[in-house]
Structure formats: structure tokens, C-alpha cells
Amino acid sequence: MGEPPDEDIRCFQHCQREVNILCFRVPDFCPICKADVRKSASRIPPYLIISPFTDAAQTQYSVVIKPTIGTFLRDYTNQSNLHVGVTDSHGTVYDYDEDGVNMNSPGWDKCVTLDLTQGVSDKFIRSWDENLLVFSQHSDWTKCRYDESSWNCFDFVIQFLQALGMDQVYPQIRNRSTFCQEFVRPKTYKAAQYISLYRDIKQLGYVCQPSQIT
Numbered sequence: 001m002g003e004p005p006d007e008d009i010r011c012f013q014h015c016q017r018e019v020n021i022l023c024f025r026v027p028d029f030c031p032i033c034k035a036d037v038r039k040s041a042s043r044i045p046p047y048l049i050i051s052p053f054t055d056a057a058q059t060q061y062s063v064v065i066k067p068t069i070g071t072f073l074r075d076y077t078n079q080s081n082l083h084v085g086v087t088d089s090h091g092t093v094y095d096y097d098e099d100g101v102n103m104n105s106p107g108w109d110k111c112v113t114l115d116l117t118q119g120v121s122d123k124f125i126r127s128w129d130e131n132l133l134v135f136s137q138h139s140d141w142t143k144c145r146y147d148e149s150s151w152n153c154f155d156f157v158i159q160f161l162q163a164l165g166m167d168q169v170y171p172q173i174r175n176r177s178t179f180c181q182e183f184v185r186p187k188t189y190k191a192a193q194y195i196s197l198y199r200d201i202k203q204l205g206y207v208c209q210p211s212q213i214t
């Protein structure tokens with residue numbers, strides 16, 4: 001809806017090995033030595049920094065995470081509430097909120113994803129879609145049962161994974177606090193670093209960083 005597309009972050013080194021220059025568009029002149037970048041060699045030519053955000057439709061058997069309001073790049077802060085869902089084999093998102101269970105609700109095109117199928121046996125995967133459909137229709141997940149703090153999207157996701165028996169493979173799924181601490185937190189922490197870099201570049205045009213960081 002008239003939103004400009006998010007820009008990709010590029011990284012290059014012009015004259016100094018210790019300094020990465022991060023930008024959306026390579027500046028005409030090197031911020032360090034002031035040489036014309038088009039007319040001089042760069043130590044490392046621009047390459048794309050992989051965004052931590054994925055379109056949920058492109059995922060399978062994943063936990064998907066986004067801010068409850070808005071998008072990561074524009075709206076996320078450390079205080080943001082997060083909304084989580086689960087995708088099936090076709091990338092259809094199931095999530096639970098005050099309207100009950102939604103399938104393919106909008107707004108999941110730039111989310112953070114957790115692929116939980118690593119090291120999981122086929123047994124879990126084969127029954128995933130069918131179980132998710134049946135699970136989501138259970139009377140536990142009606143809109144009247146929804147409670148913002150005690151019965152919400154996290155309970156839906158965790159209980160589904162437990163119903164599948166995934167907690168045998170991932171003990172972190174056994175309760176909400178370990179799930180958040182050990183699964184969600186590391187992902188949003190990484191996303192937050194990218195977001196902060198993105199916003200700095202948006203404001204300043206480019207950012208110079210010691211090369212060990214990126």
C-alpha cells in the first residue's frame with residue numbers, strides 16, 4: 001500500500017582491511033580516503049548482507065515470529081510484543097489471536113523463522129500438516145478462550161509442538177519461558193542488530209564498522 005520496498009544492505013571495503021562500509025547504495029566517494037569509488041579498486045567489492053527476514057510463505061514446518069504491531073524493520077523495539085505462528089508444508093501460517101485461529105493472515109512476509117525440523121525424524125514431519133489442521137480446530141483455540149497474557153499465540157505454538165512430540169527432541173519446548181529464552185530470543189537479538197544497522201544506514205547514508213563485527 002504505497003510502502004517503499006525495504007532496501008538491501010551491502011557491505012564493501014575500499015582502502016582499509018579493518019573497516020567495513022555498510023550502505024544501501026555504494027557512495028561515490030570513500031568515506032575513509034575520499035577517493036572516487038568508481039575510479040579506484042575496492043579491497044572487497046560490495047556484497048549483500050543476508051537479511052534475517054523471510055516470507056513465511058517460503059517456509060515449511062517452521063515457527064514464524066513477527067511484531068504484534070507493524071514490521072520488524074519499521075516498528076520493532078526491545079519492548080515490542082511478538083506474535084508467533086506455525087507454518088505447514090505449503091507455507092500456510094496458522095496463528096492464534098483474539099479472533100481465534102487464523103490461516104494465512106497477512107503480515108507474515110517479513111518475519112523471523114525457526115526451522116525446527118533439523119534432526120527431527122520423518123515421523124513428525126509426515127503427520128505435521130494433518131495434526132496442525134486438527135489441532136487448530138480444537139475447542140481450546142476459540143476466540144472466547146483467548147487471553148492476551150495466559151492463553152495466547154505462544155501457547156498455541158508450544159502446545160502444538162508438544163502435541164507432535166517435538167519436546168522429546170527439543171526440551172526447550174517444554175515451557176514458555178525456555179521456548180522464549182532459548183529459541184525466540186537469539187533470533188530476535190540477531191534481527192535487532194540488523195534492524196539497528198538498517199536504521200543507521202537509512203539515517204546516515206552509510207555506516208563504517210570494524211570488520212570483525214559483520
Ligand SMILES: [Zn+2]
Nearest residue numbers: 014015030033
Ligand atoms: Zn577508501
